[in-house]
Amino acid sequence: QMELIHAISKVNPNIILVVISGGPCSVSPILKEVKALIYAFYPGQEAGRAIVDVLFGKYNPSGKLPATIPKNDAQILPISPDFRNMAIKGVGYRWFDQNQIEPEFAFGSGLSYTQFEYSNISVNSRSAKLGDQIIVSFNLKNTGNIKGEEVAQLYLSTGKLVSNIPMPIKQLKGFHKV
Numbered sequence: 001q002m003e004l005i006h007a008i009s010k011v012n013p014n015i016i017l018v019v020i021s022g023g024p025c026s027v028s029p030i031l032k033e034v035k036a037l038i039y040a041f042y043p044g045q046e047a048g049r050a051i052v053d054v055l056f057g058k059y060n061p062s063g064k065l066p067a068t069i070p071k072n073d074a075q076i077l078p079i080s081p082d083f084r085n086m087a088i089k090g091v092g093y094r095w096f097d098q099n100q101i102e103p104e105f106a107f108g109s110g111l112s113y114t115q116f117e118y119s120n121i122s123v124n125s126r127s128a129k130l131g132d133q134i135i136v137s138f139n140l141k142n143t144g145n146i147k148g149e150e151v152a153q154l155y156l157s158t159g160k161l162v163s164n165i166p167m168p169i170k171q172l173k174g175f176h177k178v
Helices: 001-012 030-032 047-055 092-100
Strands: 017-019 038-039 116-123 137-140 153-158 173-176
Touching: 001 030, 038 047, 137 153
Parallel strands: 017 038
Antiparallel strands: 116 137, 153 173
């Protein structure tokens, strides 16, 4: 497939690559040969119509990646039957964070035909006790010229607060489509 894309790009540099895959696969070798990339994962029976609507600007994409896309296969977590200490070892984006690996596309990333601005981010408490509810609020504004939706994501990091309990560097704790 990569050879085919390479050959086509020599004839027509205006390629939009649509990847339909059940999991992450490296697309780095051909990214420079395509104008755009749509990673569709499990798009369902209406995939063709949905992809055409995005390509022709009838729908503004707002999805976020449900997996980390590696730069190459060497970045993928080695297969092991040992599932102990997964919080320390990490899987998915946690594996990349723990091992300080920069992926091609990070978990939770995604593009839109417009831009959004987050402001007035606040947390109701800087020091919470066990069982306390923590409320995070913010303003979100579409600053572009095109109507769109955004998936706001909240990641939690315990930092050095709980040094005796192994925790991932950051964890997705919430998201909401606005």
